[in-house]
Amino acid sequence: MRDVAQAAGVSQAAISYAYNRPEKLSAAQRERIFQVADQLGYAGPHSAGRTLRTGQVGAIGLMITDSLPYAFDDPATSALLKGISEAGEVAETALTLLPCPLESDQLAQRSGVLLRGLVDGFLAYAMPEGHPAVETVLRRELPVVIIDGPNPGGLAWVGIQDREAARQAAAHLLALGHRSIGILVDRLVPDGYSGPVSPTRRRQARDRVMKERLAGYAAAFRAAGVPWGSATIIEAGGFHESASLSAARTLLGSEPVTAVLAATDVLALATMSTARDRGLRIPDDLSVVGFDDLPAAAGAQLTTVHQPLVDKGRRATQLLLEVIEGGQPREICLPTELVVRETTAQPPPQ
Template identity: 65%
Template sequence: MRDVARVAGVSQAAVSYAYNQPHKLSAARRAHIFQVAASLGYAGPNPAGRNLRTGQVGALGLMITDSLRYAFDDPATSQLLKGISEIGELAEVTLSLLPCPLESSRVTEGSGVLVRGAVDGFLAYAMPEGHPGMRTVLSRNLPLVVIDGPNPGDLPRVGIHDREAAQQATEYLLALDHRRIGFLVDRLVPDGTGGLVDAARFEMTRDHVMRERLTGYRSACQKFDVPWSTTVVVEAGGFDDELSRTAAETLLDTAPVTAIVAASDLLALAALDVAHERGLRVPEDLSVVGFDDIPSAKAAGLTTIRQPLVDKGREAAQLLLDIIGGATGRDVTLPTELVVRSTTGPAPKAVIAEQFSQATLNSPPPLERPRPSCLPPEHEE
């Protein structure tokens, strides 16, 4: 920069302004400086030199449990990335995607991308409980914001009330007289296992969001006196279309349900596809509710829980940048909304009648009521 300033006949500060604060110079002065710099083979300030001076690298790291492909293929994660990138662009920082799958020996050993990654802070997205990557990141003593995950050490966090939203979705169906309800969840434990979920599998759950949503489903059933033992829960074991379809098929093969509550829109859309292939009418024969309200949910007419995924990314990125800048961390809880569309309706009348008849058969005989002694005979019932 000194060489460029000497040849151009300007101050070294003017050269710095040309690259870092161009609004402080006229267009002609900037063009002159860039022309001289090009003739001398100077391409601009060295990022490494700037990093040494400021102590920052100008990058945020987003931790994900799955592959890089998942970050772009999963619709909900893509919406989150959109929000993060918007804030990153405004702040002129880059985003590093840091895949840290559990099967990676480097993650387990505390090495690899989480150690080598040159970032100023981390966003931990939906990390399973006990993930070794969290220990590695915490040991680096860099700012860390949790998104939709367990929160070790009372860290700053951005999320929603998953339990309450899931309960709302289930109560909506129960209020429509659905009692044969099946539940689809993405992944309780990142071990590649899918299928019917029993009590033991539920206790093994390491995904914070799925545990909260299942607890919400269960609370709604208890509120409406529906035994949890009569419901069916199926785990997809992952997040792709094929696993989602398999989970929906397993659920419909296992029990004659009149409604499905899915922990994601991806699962709900798969359930709709399978239902249509089997000739089930939606919502006359089967009602379906999703979660997220991704763009394709509206096109399918899917009733779902809307969460502000893009806003969640924005809030998390801005919170992390604020902390890097010296602000105090905080928790951000965003609102959700039940969006009712065309995939839900009342339970089939024949099923309601059958359930009523069965309840009558199983109910004990009515007790003979004693006559109230305070009323004269002509007023007795």
């Protein structure tokens, strides 16, 4: 840096600005510095030296409960990743994916990649209540932003009002006159169970998002004077398509329903596919409401709750970078909207 500064006729600080804080220099100054650096064979500040000087490595970690393929296969997670990567690219920050399965021996022993990983902070995405990964990263005393999960207290958080959004979705079906409504959730407790959900299992729910959405559905039922216990609830036990299809088949093969509240669009689309296989017309015979408003939802004309998944990832990353730079943790609640399309109508006449 000293040699380049001398050859370019600038201060050594200007060399650092050219690579690390370009807004401090004019475009002409930066171009001059880069030309001289190229002539002298200088490739920029050494990453290890920068790390020693600043204490930062220029990377953040995204914690997910499931395997790495899930991060790319699940449409909602993929949208979140898009927002995270957009914000990271602008800040020239690398992203490390950190799978945190509950059955991990390393997590149970408070060791493994979460302690070894070279990152400046963590995004904890949809971690179930009591997940040991959150406790593990807190021990590192690095910044953490919770996305959609329960906040153990005092951490930065980004999410939506899941309960209110779900209440609006259920209220829409109830206002149309539906009383025989089935409900699909992906996972309440990460123990591999799939099938009918009992009141006891609802109380044991550890997934904050599903727990809040069920609470919203229940609030709408009670406000409409419909017994909450009359709803058939089926848990898929996972997020992949096969689990969603199996749950939809279980629901439609049990008690007759005129409408389905699906806690995700993936479950809603699986319901529509299963219903058509059974000769049911949507919405004439069966109304369906989803949650998320994935790109596929618009194509299927699915009535659903829109949430800004890409922006959620973007805002969470920006917030984490703020905290890494010394900012105070805060909570960001993003807006939602019920988008009524063509998959809901009044129930068929009895």
